[in-house]
Amino acid sequence: MSIISSNDRAGVLIPAFKQIALGGAVLLAIAVALTLGRYPITLADIGRFVFASAGLAPQPREQYDLLFNIIVEIRLPRVVAACLVGAALASSGAAYQAVFRNPLVSPDILGVLGGASLGAALGLFFGGSWIVVEVLAFVMGLCAAGLSIVIANLFGSASIIMLVLGGLISSALFAALLSIVKYLADPYNQLPQIIYWLMGSFANANLNQLAVLAPIMISGIIVLGLLGRALDALSMGDDEAQALGVPVTLVRYSVIFAATLISAMTVSIAGMIGWIGLFIPHFARLLMGPSNVGLVAASAAFGAIFLLAADALARSIGAVEIPIGIITELLGIPAFLLVLSRARKSWL
Numbered sequence: 001m002s003i004i005s006s007n008d009r010a011g012v013l014i015p016a017f018k019q020i021a022l023g024g025a026v027l028l029a030i031a032v033a034l035t036l037g038r039y040p041i042t043l044a045d046i047g048r049f050v051f052a053s054a055g056l057a058p059q060p061r062e063q064y065d066l067l068f069n070i071i072v073e074i075r076l077p078r079v080v081a082a083c084l085v086g087a088a089l090a091s092s093g094a095a096y097q098a099v100f101r102n103p104l105v106s107p108d109i110l111g112v113l114g115g116a117s118l119g120a121a122l123g124l125f126f127g128g129s130w131i132v133v134e135v136l137a138f139v140m141g142l143c144a145a146g147l148s149i150v151i152a153n154l155f156g157s158a159s160i161i162m163l164v165l166g167g168l169i170s171s172a173l174f175a176a177l178l179s180i181v182k183y184l185a186d187p188y189n190q191l192p193q194i195i196y197w198l199m200g201s202f203a204n205a206n207l208n209q210l211a212v213l214a215p216i217m218i219s220g221i222i223v224l225g226l227l228g229r230a231l232d233a234l235s236m237g238d239d240e241a242q243a244l245g246v247p248v249t250l251v252r253y254s255v256i257f258a259a260t261l262i263s264a265m266t267v268s269i270a271g272m273i274g275w276i277g278l279f280i281p282h283f284a285r286l287l288m289g290p291s292n293v294g295l296v297a298a299s300a301a302f303g304a305i306f307l308l309a310a311d312a313l314a315r316s317i318g319a320v321e322i323p324i325g326i327i328t329e330l331l332g333i334p335a336f337l338l339v340l341s342r343a344r345k346s347w348l
Contacts, residue, residue, distance in 0.1 A: 115144025
């Protein structure tokens with residue numbers, strides 16, 4: 001019979017405790033975010049509403065209808081959207097940094113965000129509905145990533161360097177095409193819509209849209225999390241990973257596909273939101289350690305909490321809602337500098 005030491009038990013229990021604590025922190029952040037807005041409500045109000053909805057406690061009809069309108073119809077869609085987008089960008093950033101073995105990689109490494117922005121701009125330019133805009137954003141994001149892979153394979157095997165170069169070419173191409181669309185757009189109607197979309201917003205999020213996208217995005221995050229051990233092997237190099245029996249090409253393209261898929265969906269939901277996929281994985285790595293086993297889930301949790309806080313600021317600090325992309329940049333830059341300073345101390 002094997003004997004497990006107390007140190008071994010601690011090594012297993014401490015990461016599990018951190019994951020449980022992160023899950024609780026996300027739920028608390030969601031509850032707090034639902035209380036914030038022009039009409040103030042409390043956590044007790046939310047609790048009474050939940051019990052009344054479940055038929056466990058009575059509540060006056062007028063009060064129930066008011067809370068239903070505020071919580072479910074107005075705030076819940078954007079809170080859920082902020083969780084999904086933050087989790088997707090942060091987890092895909094962590095996965096990209098692992099598969100490309102570069103801590104400065106973000107979800108836009110293969111041009112997916114630039115392609116999605118072009119798709120949204122085309123939808124607005126041709127006067128399409130919001131559904132058309134979202135579909136075009138998603139499709140063009142996948143096309144941009146696909147173009148990066150095609151370019152990388154034109155010169156033999158798609159090594160990491162060639163994938164990065166393919167991403168740079170794809171990003172430059174779609175950025176140029178986006179500039180053309182903005183130049184041709186009506187400056188009084190279409191151009192303001194395009195610019196506002198590119199700055200990011202959760203104002204158009206709705207539960208019907210999220211009901212379709214959420215299962216796909218959550219599945220993508222789970223896939224990235226399950227590939228954590230394979231990503232740890234890839235971080236040692238392709239030859240070492242192959243020696244350990246890891247199918248390098250299959251794992252690499254599986255990670256790229258899943259991360260690209262959920263990254264493109266974030267743009268279709270909320271437009272361009274930067275910095276989260278770059279610095280949140282570093283923050284999670286400082287707290288959880290360098291192993292990718294559990295790092296993707298931790299990055300998703302921290303990304304959701306960060307974007308919930310940013311969205312709360314965007315809709316609370318002014319008379320008019322501030323685009324979420326502006327808030328994430330203003331918060332992301334000092335946060336990234338702080339993370340870099342802490343990481344530098346650990347390196348030294």
